Amino acid sequence: MAGLAQERGRTSLVNRVRIGDWIFTALVSAAAAVVLLIIVGLFYELITRSWPAVTHNGIDFIWATEWNPPREVFNAGTFIVGTVVTSVAALVIATAIGVLVAIYLVEIAPPMVARPVSFMVELLAAIPSVVFGLWGVFVLGVFIRDDFGPRFVDVFGFIPFFDGTPLITGLLSAVLILATMILPTVMAVSRDVIAAVPRSQREGIVALGATRWEMIQLTVLPYARSGVLGAAILGLARAVGETLAVTLVIGNRVGIPHTIFDPAYTMASAIANQFTEVENDMHRASLLEVALLLLIITFLINVAARLLVWRVTGGQRVSVVE
Amino acid sequence: MTSIVEASDMRRRRRHFIDRTMTGVMVGAAVVGVIPLVLILFYLLKEGIPGLSLSLFTEDPNRPGLPGGGVRNSIVGSAIMVTVATLIGVPIAVGCGIFLSEFGQNRLGTVLRFLVDVLAGIPSITIGLFIYGLMVVTRGEFTGFAGGLALSILFLPIVARITEEMMLLVPRSLREASLALGAPSWMTTLRVVVPTALPGIATGVMLALSRIAGEAAPLLFTALGNQFFSTDLFHAMDALPLRIFVYAVGPYDYWHDQAWAMSLILVTFILVVSLIVRAVIGTRVTVRS
Amino acid sequence: MVLDSEPRTAVDVTGETGTQSFQFQPQNALKAPAGPEVREEPGDVALRAEHVHAYYGQKLAVGDVSMEIYARKITALIGPSGCGKSTYIRCFNRMHEFTPHARVEGHIYLEGTDIYDPNVDATRVRQRIGMVFQKPNPFPTMSIEQNVAAGLRFTNIRNRSEIRDRVETALKQAALWDEVKGDLKKPGIALSGGQQQRLCIARAIAVEPEVVLMDEPCSALDPIATLKIEDLMYGLAERFTIVIVTHNLQQAARVSDWTGFMLAGEDGVGRLVEYRPTQDMFTNPREDRTEAYITGRFG
Numbered sequence: 001m002a003g004l005a006q007e008r009g010r011t012s013l014v015n016r017v018r019i020g021d022w023i024f025t026a027l028v029s030a031a032a033a034v035v036l037l038i039i040v041g042l043f044y045e046l047i048t049r050s051w052p053a054v055t056h057n058g059i060d061f062i063w064a065t066e067w068n069p070p071r072e073v074f075n076a077g078t079f080i081v082g083t084v085v086t087s088v089a090a091l092v093i094a095t096a097i098g099v100l101v102a103i104y105l106v107e108i109a110p111p112m113v114a115r116p117v118s119f120m121v122e123l124l125a126a127i128p129s130v131v132f133g134l135w136g137v138f139v140l141g142v143f144i145r146d147d148f149g150p151r152f153v154d155v156f157g158f159i160p161f162f163d164g165t166p167l168i169t170g171l172l173s174a175v176l177i178l179a180t181m182i183l184p185t186v187m188a189v190s191r192d193v194i195a196a197v198p199r200s201q202r203e204g205i206v207a208l209g210a211t212r213w214e215m216i217q218l219t220v221l222p223y224a225r226s227g228v229l230g231a232a233i234l235g236l237a238r239a240v241g242e243t244l245a246v247t248l249v250i251g252n253r254v255g256i257p258h259t260i261f262d263p264a265y266t267m268a269s270a271i272a273n274q275f276t277e278v279e280n281d282m283h284r285a286s287l288l289e290v291a292l293l294l295l296i297i298t299f300l301i302n303v304a305a306r307l308l309v310w311r312v313t314g315g316q317r318v319s320v321v322e
Numbered sequence: 323m324t325s326i327v328e329a330s331d332m333r334r335r336r337r338h339f340i341d342r343t344m345t346g347v348m349v350g351a352a353v354v355g356v357i358p359l360v361l362i363l364f365y366l367l368k369e370g371i372p373g374l375s376l377s378l379f380t381e382d383p384n385r386p387g388l389p390g391g392g393v394r395n396s397i398v399g400s401a402i403m404v405t406v407a408t409l410i411g412v413p414i415a416v417g418c419g420i421f422l423s424e425f426g427q428n429r430l431g432t433v434l435r436f437l438v439d440v441l442a443g444i445p446s447i448t449i450g451l452f453i454y455g456l457m458v459v460t461r462g463e464f465t466g467f468a469g470g471l472a473l474s475i476l477f478l479p480i481v482a483r484i485t486e487e488m489m490l491l492v493p494r495s496l497r498e499a500s501l502a503l504g505a506p507s508w509m510t511t512l513r514v515v516v517p518t519a520l521p522g523i524a525t526g527v528m529l530a531l532s533r534i535a536g537e538a539a540p541l542l543f544t545a546l547g548n549q550f551f552s553t554d555l556f557h558a559m560d561a562l563p564l565r566i567f568v569y570a571v572g573p574y575d576y577w578h579d580q581a582w583a584m585s586l587i588l589v590t591f592i593l594v595v596s597l598i599v600r601a602v603i604g605t606r607v608t609v610r611s
Numbered sequence: 612m613v614l615d616s617e618p619r620t621a622v623d624v625t626g627e628t629g630t631q632s633f634q635f636q637p638q639n640a641l642k643a644p645a646g647p648e649v650r651e652e653p654g655d656v657a658l659r660a661e662h663v664h665a666y667y668g669q670k671l672a673v674g675d676v677s678m679e680i681y682a683r684k685i686t687a688l689i690g691p692s693g694c695g696k697s698t699y700i701r702c703f704n705r706m707h708e709f710t711p712h713a714r715v716e717g718h719i720y721l722e723g724t725d726i727y728d729p730n731v732d733a734t735r736v737r738q739r740i741g742m743v744f745q746k747p748n749p750f751p752t753m754s755i756e757q758n759v760a761a762g763l764r765f766t767n768i769r770n771r772s773e774i775r776d777r778v779e780t781a782l783k784q785a786a787l788w789d790e791v792k793g794d795l796k797k798p799g800i801a802l803s804g805g806q807q808q809r810l811c812i813a814r815a816i817a818v819e820p821e822v823v824l825m826d827e828p829c830s831a832l833d834p835i836a837t838l839k840i841e842d843l844m845y846g847l848a849e850r851f852t853i854v855i856v857t858h859n860l861q862q863a864a865r866v867s868d869w870t871g872f873m874l875a876g877e878d879g880v881g882r883l884v885e886y887r888p889t890q891d892m893f894t895n896p897r898e899d900r901t902e903a904y905i906t907g908r909f910g
Contacts, residue, residue: 005583013325018506020506020507020508020509021507024508024511025425025508027584028417028418028420029415029421029425029426029590031413031414031415031416031417031418031420031421032416032417032418032421032422032434034478035418035434035437035438035441035478035479035482036420036437036479038441038475039437039440039441039444041452041456042444042448042449042452043457045451045456046448046451046452046454046455048455049451049455049459065562066437074555083473085501093373096351096352097351097355098355100347100348100351100352100367101347101348101351101355103551104348104349104351104352105352107347108345108349112533117356119350119600120355121355121356121359123359123415123593123596124359124362126533126592126593126596127359127362127534127538127589127592128535128536128538128563128585128588128589128592129537129538129539130536130538130563130567130570130585131362131536131566131567131585131588131589132362132368133336133567133570134566134570134581135361135362135365135366135384137552137570138365138369138570138578138582155429163447167608168585179359181562183355183358185345185371190469208385210346211337211338211341212341213340213341213345214337214341214343214345217520222454234443235375237443240441240445241443241444241445241446241447241448243445243447243539243540244563244567248567248570268447268539269452271447272447274541275543276542276543276544276546279441288455288577291447291448291451294445294447294448295444295445295448295509296391298442298443298444298445301443302439302440302443302444303440304434304565306439306440306443307569310436319400
């Protein structure tokens with residue numbers, strides 16, 4: 001029998017096939033392992049490089065506000081405040097608009113309208129950060145300084161935070177640019193989550209006599225709420241880590257901003273702005289500590305957001321590229 | 323007869339009024355959502371076109387303050403670093419995507435898929451600092467290679483997930499036909515599934531490539547930037563987004579003009595790729611970066 | 612009342628005049644304003660469909676179906692899958708048009724008013740003609756109580772105790788009260804499939820519609836849950852007109868007073884073949900196609 005099989009050029013049943021499979025599996029597993037290595041390496045590298053600063057700066061690093069490189073006093077309080085204020089404000093704006101657009105696209109717009117609108121909002125995510133920054137300085141910043149700002153202060157200047165001197169760069173510019181930059185994320189994820197709400201839910205309430213808005217309000221949004229929350233948090237993660245656009249438009253000044261027109265600093269913009277011009281080793285290590293803090297925050301936000309979105313869409317990928 | 327619980331006319335009118343108002347609000351939001359892109363594109367064209375010239379592509383930057391010159395160094399530098407990133411990123415990303423699609427329908431796959439998604443969300447500036455610690459500190463020099471490596475980490479999650487998605491789109495019957503012919507499963511994957519998914523994967527690579535081409539944050543501390551023309555991977559190298567950043571904050575008007583022109587070039591490239599990707603793989607894959 | 616002035620039964624129950632025996636009252640009479648309560652009269656017409664055509668985009672799914680639904684009776688629509696019966700029943704409360712690109716031509720009169728009249732508010736039609744769907748669809752973010760009260764939000768009932776009373780009444784009518792009265796705050800999806808479907812029935816009848824449409828309400832349920840729903844339907848028929856679509860012939864025979872048999876022709880368009888009292892239909896079908904279907908020769 002064996003002779004016949006050889007004669008016909010047949011191969012043994014136990015042959016290299018298994019080895020081939022083994023090599024193939026090993027190769028793709030190695031590629032997959034690289035992802036894990038990168039994430040572990042990221043934390044490892046930042047922790048070891050910033051360790052001198054972690055011990056030097058102590059726990060005050062997180063809330064104290066003095067950042068004085070010559071005196072080797074490094075506290076990230078102002079950066080954290082700047083990051084929180086800009087990201088949260090941008091998130092509120094982007095979520096309000098993004099979710100409304102998402103509902104419009106899924107529930108109201110005919111496909112002829114929904115597709116181009118969807119595409120145009122998503123294309124916003126393709127614009128590089130640095131181009132947003134350029135636009136933010138020369139178009140938005142100038143508009144705020146010359147037109148919007150003075151008029152706004154005339155009318156609302158009596159309210160705290162809304163007074164001050166409008167400049168080209170400042171908190172408001174950063175918030176608006178950030179809101180624009182995370183709008184596509186919030187919109188697209190919300191859209192996918194809302195589209196995943198079963199039709200039977202909509203029919204159930206419509207059959208009771210609900211109007212379209214009542215349907216959205218009573219069944220669609222409650223059903224999709226954790227996914228929409230996930231979308232918003234995903235947007236928050238983007239806003240927190242956003243670097244160049246913010247560096248260009250926020251003004252980069254150490255200090256707690258007192259009005260919406262004040263210059264400020266975020267964690268990412270502090271790193272981008274100072275890292276290549278550090279005054280001493282502790283300055284460099286402290287900036288790496290800021291980066292470590294940024295990494296931990298965005299990592300946690302991302303994990304939370306993905307879990308929320310996954311729960312709604314059942315682990316199914318809602319869209320491929322974020 | 324009228325049902326006793328039926329709404330009064332006034333209440334009914336109010337409900338319909340709210341419905342119409344909210345519809346109007348949503349339409350308004352959609353308009354607001356589209357405005358930023360329109361405005362950005364408008365200003366890119368308005369400010370960018372006057373700055374476009376042949377010398378932008380053929381000359382290197384002049385000594386600061388001396389109008390004229392070009393950004394050949396940045397364009398070439400961007401091309402080199404993006405190429406390096408693609409060469410490093412494609413095998414790993416495609417391998418990872420194959421792993422996810424072929425062996426990833428279990429707990430391990432779910433965890434890995436999750437990590438890939440999380441990696442996609444990590445700020446690019448921290449990735450730049452990671453490579454800085456890994457390569458620049460140890461070598462004592464900023465290099466184009468380090469820049470390419472940093473970009474490849476941004477590239478990886480995008481392409482890995484597109485590869486997985488595209489592989490899963492390949493009909494089961496095709497796989498089974500190959501297996502039934504006695505082909506081992508690795509051969510089935512490589513000879514049947516991957517080639518079928520290849521157009522999708524290729525467009526995914528293009529998409530990722532266009533995204534990393536616009537990234538400056540990971541290059542700040544790896545490639546650093548270089549106002550002179552250089553193709554040496556092991557020295558500091560320039561890139562378009564880096565040069566835009568430098569020129570945007572610089573004091574000279576001609577720098578600003580060139581920054582707009584460079585932005586126009588960059589965005590045109592990215593938008594063209596996005597449109598191609600959209601045409602090839604349709605709406606299944608969205609174009610977020 | 613206009614309906615009283617018309618022949619008592621528009622369809623010849625004895626069937627002497629043939630299968631297409633449903634005749635219609637003059638248009639002008641139908642347009643007259645609704646009169647006093649007439650539902651006590653057995654054989655009164657609750658809904659009158661005239662030449663209903665239902666489309667999905669360009670595709671005609673239901674072609675020219677006319678029939679009368681009798682008040683406080685249970686009317687079953689049977690037929691093989693794809694015959695358009697589910698599409699057709701969704702025309703009765705204007706749910707068909709909720710499907711993208713779907714539209715309806717023809718008229719359906721509810722107490723003399725054409726629900727497809729351009730001036731008619733579809734949300735109001737749906738308040739008066741309730742619906743129960745194939746798969747139980749309680750709202751997962753609402754409690755049992757909130758689920759039942761969901762439709763009341765669109766009415767004038769704002770008083771809490773009144774809402775609670777109505778919830779209780781509806782749950783009792785749906786034969787669910789005894790099982791859930793201690794857990795009204797629990798989420799509706801915590802119930803079993805059969806209970807969920809009864810919850811959806813309670814939700815539909817809480818707003819006291821005149822008609823309850825049921826689109827294969829038991830197709831997702833086990834036999835015991837199915838029997839429970841069939842049981843409660845008899846009780847419901849004392850207060851509501853019920854139209855039920857079912858693919859289960861035994862179910863139609865068991866619960867319904869009238870049965871309509873629908874069949875899709877070669878062209879894929881669903882049409883009404885025969886519509887008669889259930890007993891007649893099952894014992895003495897007039898059409899060969901009906902007989903073939905109910906004796907199990909096809910479908």
